[in-house]
Every structure is written in C-alpha cells, then in structure tokens.
Amino acid sequence: MSQPRGRTSAPEVSASVEAFLAEPLVATLTTLRPDGSPHVAPVRFTWDAASGLARVMTVATSRKARNVLANPGSRAVLCQVEGFSWVTLEGTGLVSQDPQRVAAGVQRYAKRYWQSPPNPPGRVVLEIAVDRVISLNT
Known part of the structure; x- marks a missing residue:
C-alpha cells in the first residue's frame, strides 16, 4: 500500500x-466532531507496523466515521492503556468501504481478537495513517 500524502514512511x-x-485490549478512539469538539469512543483496533496503519471496524453511520467523513484529512487518535502503561497512535483518518480494505481490517481483527468482528450493514474500516507514536512504560 502506498504511503499517505505527506508521509514518507x-x-x-x-x-x-x-x-x-498486539495484546487483545480495547483502546479509546478520539475524532473531532464538525463543531471541533472531541468525540471519544472505546474500540477494538489493529496495528499494522509495516504500513503504519491502525484500523477500526465500524459502520458508516457511526459518529466516529461521520466525523472523519465530514472533515477529510482530519486527525484521529487511538490510546491503548493497561495499568500504568499506554501507547497513543496519532494520524490522519480515512473511512473506506472498499471491499479489499474492509477485508484486510476484518482479517487483522480476527487474528488479534480471536474472532471475527460484527458484520452489520454498512460496515466500513476507519484507517489511521499513523505518523506519531507516544508511549509510557512499554
């Protein structure tokens, strides 16, 4: 997969x-509503170090997907916490309904969480092209 615009690696x-x-934990996903206020939701996600993509399976009508769709190129942030250890993944969000991208998200989700994600109508993948990683005690 090619790198997102403005990112070289x-x-x-x-x-x-x-x-x-790689641990099967839950994270918070923060996106920005059209009025600029943050929307935070607990999510399951996957991390693909080779491409620098974090993926969240959702539906196009969810608040998180609508936030990213309303502001193309906007930032999205995942934060996984366990005890006093955490990792934050920041980057540009993109919502895709492309069957290959959704399938890649489903495959990675099933591997990480040992089960397939729900398959509701309108399923999409929210991809975050991560350009900043911050961590503590990991």
Whole structure:
C-alpha cells in the first residue's frame, strides 16, 4: 500500500511497543466532531507496523466515521492503556468501504481478537495513517 500524502514512511516502534499493541485490549478512539469538539469512543483496533496503519471496524453511520467523513484529512487518535502503561497512535483518518480494505481490517481483527468482528450493514474500516507514536512504560 502506498504511503499517505505527506508521509514518507511508517513510524518505527520498539519491540516492547509492538508487543503491547498486539495484546487483545480495547483502546479509546478520539475524532473531532464538525463543531471541533472531541468525540471519544472505546474500540477494538489493529496495528499494522509495516504500513503504519491502525484500523477500526465500524459502520458508516457511526459518529466516529461521520466525523472523519465530514472533515477529510482530519486527525484521529487511538490510546491503548493497561495499568500504568499506554501507547497513543496519532494520524490522519480515512473511512473506506472498499471491499479489499474492509477485508484486510476484518482479517487483522480476527487474528488479534480471536474472532471475527460484527458484520452489520454498512460496515466500513476507519484507517489511521499513523505518523506519531507516544508511549509510557512499554
């Protein structure tokens, strides 16, 4: 997959951050509403270090998807926390209904969480082209 506009490579992360992001935990996803206020929702997600993409399975009518669709190129932030350890993934959000991209999201989700995600009508994948990784105690 080509890199998003303005990005030349995926961010490098340590082996400990990579291991932490592979654990089947929940994270918070923050997107911005059209009025600029933050919307925060708990989500399951996957991290693809090779492409620098985090993926969240959702539906096009969800608030998180509508926020990204209303403001193309807007920022989206995932934060996974366990105890006093956390990793934040920041980047540009994109919502896609492309069957190949949705299938890639489903495949990664099933591998990480040991089950397929729900398959409601209107399922899409919210991809975050991560350009900043911040962590503590990982």
